[in-house]
Amino acid sequence: MNQDQLKQLVGRAAVDYVTSGEVVGVGTGSTVDCFIDALAAAIAEGRLTVAGAVSSSERSTQRLQKHGIRVLDAAEVTGLTVYIDGADEIDGQGHMVKGGGAALTREKIVADLADRFVCIADASKLVQTLGKFPLPVEIIPMAAAQLTRRFATLGGTATLRAGVVTDNGGHILDVTGLSITDPAAFEAEVNQWPGVVTVGVFARNKAQVCLLGGADGVQTLTF
């Protein structure tokens, strides 16, 4: 199976984690696109109903609405049973690096509403230690140079993602050269640097379940 087929596989598997009749939290990315399509198919076939979705990006909102799935504002719900999203990296404890699609801030907001984060990914995303994938950080544009110097003190090289403006009007720094051995401490530290909107380490909002697609099918990891 190629990577696209693995994404479709885990996208379909994630539909089983949606509670019929409820509002579902929806992440962003190519794997989530597969989940949205599988969710729409399940609804069309009468296997599931949903009261709607809270979306983490304009991209996912458009795809959900194209399928006729109602999109609710985050402010319209007080909680969600499940949030389904991909990751750029996930470790053996469910900590993730996210934000390859520049949607990390809204992803963290919607994930924080949910009782359970179900991560969907192909097996290449499983790592021992976070940090090989360039760490996305959403920032206030005027802080770019200052934050670049600050990441250098941690051994990181930050590069501004050219031409990208997030759904919130922020910019993205991608930071290479980091080895994130204590994700919770790293997230807490970087999050309070002035100019940082959201750091792409998800430790406080880590996954409880990961559906990992590999040669042998879907492996379910629980944390």
Ligand SMILES: O=C(CO)[C@H](O)[C@H](O)COP(=O)(O)O
């Ligand atoms: O964090 C994300 C978007 O901001 C995505 O979940 C992450 O980049 C994985 O994307 P894909 O499923 O396309 O590999």
